[in-house]
Amino acid sequence: MTIEKPSSQTVHGKGPSPSRVLPNDFYLSFLSDVAKARKPAPIRSLIPMESKPGMLSMLAGKPNPSTYPFTRITMTVKSPSPLSDPTLTDIELGGDDLSTALQYSMTSGLPALVEWVTELAAQVHGITPGDGARVSMGSGSQDLLYKAFSALINRGDSIIVEAPTYPGILPVMDSLGCNIVEVASDDEGIVSSSLARLLESWPSGKSRPKLLYTIPYGANPTGMTTSLPRRQEVLKLARKYNFLILEDDPYYHLYFGSGAPPASYFSLERKMDGDIGRVLRFDSLSKILAAGFRLGWITGPDYLVAQIERHSAASTMQPPSISQVIVLKLLQSWGISGFLTHAESVAEFYRQKRDVFETYLNKHLSGLAQWNTPNAAMFYWIKLKLPPSGSVKCKTVKGYEGDSNVFIEHNAMRKGVLMLPGECGYHDERKTCYVRVSFSLLSEEEVDEVLRRLASALRDEWEQ
Amino acid sequence: MQYMWEPGMVSLAGGLPHPSLFPFAGVEVDVYSPEADLSTNVSSDVIHVTVPKYDSEGQVNLATSLQYSPSTGLKWLLDYAREFVNRVFKPQYKDFDVLLHMGNTDGWTKVVNLLCEYGDYIIVAEYTFSTAQAVWIPMGCKGVPIKMDASGMRADVLEETLRDWDITHPNVKRPHVLYTVPTGHNPTGTVISAQRKQEIYDVCVKYDLIIVEDDPYYFLQFKDYVPGDVDTKEEEPYDEAAFLASLEKTFLSFDTQGRVIRMDSFSKTLAPGNRVGWFTANPLFCERLLRATEVTVQTPSGWSQAIIAQMLKSWSLSGYLRWLSRLRLEYQVRRTWMCDAIAHSFDVKKGSPDEGLFRTRSIGMFLWVKVYLDANPTFQNVKGSSLDPEAEYEKILWRKLVNAKVLLMAGSFFTPWQGKEKATTTTSGREHSKIFFRLSYSTPTQEDMELGIQRLAEVFRAEWSVPN
Numbered sequence: 001m002t003i004e005k006p007s008s009q010t011v012h013g014k015g016p017s018p019s020r021v022l023p024n025d026f027y028l029s030f031l032s033d034v035a036k037a038r039k040p041a042p043i044r045s046l047i048p049m050e051s052k053p054g055m056l057s058m059l060a061g062k063p064n065p066s067t068y069p070f071t072r073i074t075m076t077v078k079s080p081s082p083l084s085d086p087t088l089t090d091i092e093l094g095g096d097d098l099s100t101a102l103q104y105s106m107t108s109g110l111p112a113l114v115e116w117v118t119e120l121a122a123q124v125h126g127i128t129p130g131d132g133a134r135v136s137m138g139s140g141s142q143d144l145l146y147k148a149f150s151a152l153i154n155r156g157d158s159i160i161v162e163a164p165t166y167p168g169i170l171p172v173m174d175s176l177g178c179n180i181v182e183v184a185s186d187d188e189g190i191v192s193s194s195l196a197r198l199l200e201s202w203p204s205g206k207s208r209p210k211l212l213y214t215i216p217y218g219a220n221p222t223g224m225t226t227s228l229p230r231r232q233e234v235l236k237l238a239r240k241y242n243f244l245i246l247e248d249d250p251y252y253h254l255y256f257g258s259g260a261p262p263a264s265y266f267s268l269e270r271k272m273d274g275d276i277g278r279v280l281r282f283d284s285l286s287k288i289l290a291a292g293f294r295l296g297w298i299t300g301p302d303y304l305v306a307q308i309e310r311h312s313a314a315s316t317m318q319p320p321s322i323s324q325v326i327v328l329k330l331l332q333s334w335g336i337s338g339f340l341t342h343a344e345s346v347a348e349f350y351r352q353k354r355d356v357f358e359t360y361l362n363k364h365l366s367g368l369a370q371w372n373t374p375n376a377a378m379f380y381w382i383k384l385k386l387p388p389s390g391s392v393k394c395k396t397v398k399g400y401e402g403d404s405n406v407f408i409e410h411n412a413m414r415k416g417v418l419m420l421p422g423e424c425g426y427h428d429e430r431k432t433c434y435v436r437v438s439f440s441l442l443s444e445e446e447v448d449e450v451l452r453r454l455a456s457a458l459r460d461e462w463e464q
Numbered sequence: 465m466q467y468m469w470e471p472g473m474v475s476l477a478g479g480l481p482h483p484s485l486f487p488f489a490g491v492e493v494d495v496y497s498p499e500a501d502l503s504t505n506v507s508s509d510v511i512h513v514t515v516p517k518y519d520s521e522g523q524v525n526l527a528t529s530l531q532y533s534p535s536t537g538l539k540w541l542l543d544y545a546r547e548f549v550n551r552v553f554k555p556q557y558k559d560f561d562v563l564l565h566m567g568n569t570d571g572w573t574k575v576v577n578l579l580c581e582y583g584d585y586i587i588v589a590e591y592t593f594s595t596a597q598a599v600w601i602p603m604g605c606k607g608v609p610i611k612m613d614a615s616g617m618r619a620d621v622l623e624e625t626l627r628d629w630d631i632t633h634p635n636v637k638r639p640h641v642l643y644t645v646p647t648g649h650n651p652t653g654t655v656i657s658a659q660r661k662q663e664i665y666d667v668c669v670k671y672d673l674i675i676v677e678d679d680p681y682y683f684l685q686f687k688d689y690v691p692g693d694v695d696t697k698e699e700e701p702y703d704e705a706a707f708l709a710s711l712e713k714t715f716l717s718f719d720t721q722g723r724v725i726r727m728d729s730f731s732k733t734l735a736p737g738n739r740v741g742w743f744t745a746n747p748l749f750c751e752r753l754l755r756a757t758e759v760t761v762q763t764p765s766g767w768s769q770a771i772i773a774q775m776l777k778s779w780s781l782s783g784y785l786r787w788l789s790r791l792r793l794e795y796q797v798r799r800t801w802m803c804d805a806i807a808h809s810f811d812v813k814k815g816s817p818d819e820g821l822f823r824t825r826s827i828g829m830f831l832w833v834k835v836y837l838d839a840n841p842t843f844q845n846v847k848g849s850s851l852d853p854e855a856e857y858e859k860i861l862w863r864k865l866v867n868a869k870v871l872l873m874a875g876s877f878f879t880p881w882q883g884k885e886k887a888t889t890t891t892s893g894r895e896h897s898k899i900f901f902r903l904s905y906s907t908p909t910q911e912d913m914e915l916g917i918q919r920l921a922e923v924f925r926a927e928w929s930v931p932n
């Protein structure tokens with residue numbers, strides 16, 4: 001195979017002492033029954049034997065590469081910062097590189113891509129050889145999350161989740177029968193003191209929560225980023241009460257706050273004295289390059305990663321290798337510094353969109369809504385001022401602040417405003433006056449118009 | 465997401481990245497023409513297929529295919545799949561639906577999660593695809609093996625098994641899912657004839673089973689093996705209707721009630737790395753499978769979808785069918801090489817299929833070899849002391865083959881899991897003194913096949929103490 005390895009093999013200093021790394025059998029009590037019952041994939045696990053010198057293989061039903069109708073792929077790619085450098089470059093993919101991309105390949109991803117991504121993880125999150133963790137590619141972090149939950153959760157197991165949380169994860173948790181325990185979050189992210197209280201007062205007969213699921217950067221849907229002090233507290237609690245942290249971090253590179261970006265849980269685990277091996281990171285290319293690749297990766301303890309791979313080996317087989325090799329060629333052409341430059345320009349793009357959105361929020365919605373200003377990703381979590389009665393048709397609950405879902409359906413949408421009702425972020429779909437809005441796609445004129453319409457719809461609510 | 469496209473709607477709802485940030489300006493793919501003769505040098509017979517970044521007429525483009533998109537799959541591929549199903553399979557009910565998946569095993573995983581619960585029993589053939597059962601074994605499910613003959617799963621045994629279920633399995637829920645690889649069966653290479661399919665379908669109607677048709681080798685249908693036949697040229701001028709008529713009917717073609725979930729894949733017909741295929745099923749199942757897809761893989765790679773869609777568009781459906789008619793000849797000749805190699809190294813007797821020596825109608829990518837151990841000295845020795853001498857000797861023989869640098873799949877991976885109590889040859893009711901190997905002829909060169917079979921023969925001669 002002729003795909004190059006990344007050229008920079010920098011030395012990152014000594015890794016942590018091996019005694020800090022949690023051993024494999026530590027994870028046995030976390031594995032679900034299904035994960036424990038999974039065996040290595042029967043055919044895939046024998047494939048490495050094909051590479052033994054002189055071996056003649058009649059092992060697998062792999063199609064013959066001479067039958068692939070694709071002979072060459074040529075992509076035209078932009079520079080890492082297209083606004084300042086509009087050069088377009090053609091990258092060609094043919095011969096062995098393309099054959100490899102088109103054939104069945106390793107469940108963990110094309111080795112050269114895994115190597116490149118590992119180098120990125122080393123520079124950004126401090127992974128070192130021997131710290132017990134490795135990188136494995138997947139078909140999008142949504143699928144990797146599903147497989148991680150599947151590997152860890154037996155029906156009835158308790159997990160800790162911020163309220164509200166990413167709507168797309170709730171059906172996964174629900175289908176596996178998680179007992180969801182909520183923890184509060186505010187403008188600094190997860191409220192670690194609430195988490196501490198929750199754990200201290202945990203009923204003694206009840207099994208402790210296995211994991212915390214959290215989106216530490218630009219949390220979907222609140223848009224908030226967990227501060228460094230809060231992260232340190234959460235990590236200490238994870239060590240004290242022995243739960244895993246599933247760090248869902250697709251917006252890590254979309255941070256545009258004024259302060260230094262707080263270290264990821266994965267890297268904090270290494271920086272702070274104490275055990276290493278409770279953090280499983282989920283990265284995605286969807287918001288940095290494009291969503292249609294369906295490529296993401298996990299970085300975490302080898303043993304847990306292997307369980308997730310066993311699941312993949314009996315389902316998706318491997319991440320789409322055509323996406324992988326296209327990404328690999330692009331990343332090799334850019335290098336890590338080019339990739340980080342590109343990520344910065346993406347973050348800057350969203351920062352500008354946020355500024356525009358903030359301006360028009362202030363112009364149109366002052367007095368009609370409340371919000372915290374996000375410093376990462378693409379969402380605002382807005383509390384609409386809705387009257388307790390009026391056109392909102394629903395049961396009245398004491399202290400009840402309105403139902404944004406009814407407001408959207410019966411009012412806002414008729415004025416041509418589409419938003420995500422806040423109830424989507426809660427596992428019990430409780431009625432709330434919050435909405436999640438995204439500023440990623442709209443032009444300035446569209447923002448002005450849509451927020452004008454929203455303000456008008458809200459005023460209508462109060463006039464009734 | 466469906467409200468986003470309503471006229472006058474301004475959406476703040478989706479968390480979609482901005483397409484101007486996608487770092488790709490376009491992609492061009494060189495592909496063979498559908499008439500390409502793969503056995504000769506084909507590099508000159510190439511079509512240039514382009515996928516632009518944007519397209520104002522809603523044709524295949526990168527801005528759409530690289531964005532978050534509906535989990536059904538992109539419209540271009542779905543429309544294509546529907547047209548393909550209508551033209552080739554002709555389902556007997558009109559409101560079937562299609563939905564993309566990431567390859568048939570991904571599809572099967574979703575179906576199992578849809579239809580099966582912990583501990584369910586699943587009807588499978590006497591030998592079944594090893595990876596497919598790795599999907600349901602961890603869920604505590606068990607296989608119900610149904611005997612096969614030269615035409616695949618036997619309908620009479622299926623009927624008997626279901627009829628007597630309450631006697632043989634008191635207080636156990638009757639199976640409601642039947643899993644089959646009907647064309648170029650993995651691992652045995654058999655084809656279920658049209659008549660047999662109708663018989664099986666009728667049993668499934670009677671006992672209310674869903675048929676899951678996993679059919680990735682469907683287009684690798686060969687004529688009977690003729691020693692020395694290595695011709696890859698077509699016999700008659702190509703005719704699309706004749707080609708389609710020559711193909712075995714699918715279970716989907718017999719489906720009047722919407723009880724077949726069919727899985728098609730581009731893995732063996734285009735390339736596996738794309739991870740793209742599709743379900744054909746009734747709308748209720750498709751909707752449930754869609755919900756499962758949305759929170760797991762979401763949709764196949766936009767790259768794969770865009771490239772395949774654009775290529776198939778430039779080929780047209782007729783072009784793709786032309787391609788498929790040529791493709792099977794490439795694998796047919798490989799079956800000939802493999803069978804010829806065996807004929808060179810072994811004495812070949814032609815017998816009835818039950819003698820299991822050779823199935824001339826074996827198609828797809830695999831030969832299923834049955835090995836008789838009665839005259840094998842090592843096996844006879846092991847018989848006295850082992851709880852499962854067949855399993856033990858299979859390991860010994862497999863290891864000897866590996867040491868001789870020949871790598872095959874051992875047959876025991878393909879025996880259906882029936883639970884711990886039925887894990888040995890005796891307790892599972894399998895034939896004594898027989899073991900199996902699956903040989904794949906899809907990738908080795910002719911020389912390597914010859915050499916591999918020679919090595920196999922040497923090991924066998926040694927193991928059976930046959931003089932050279």
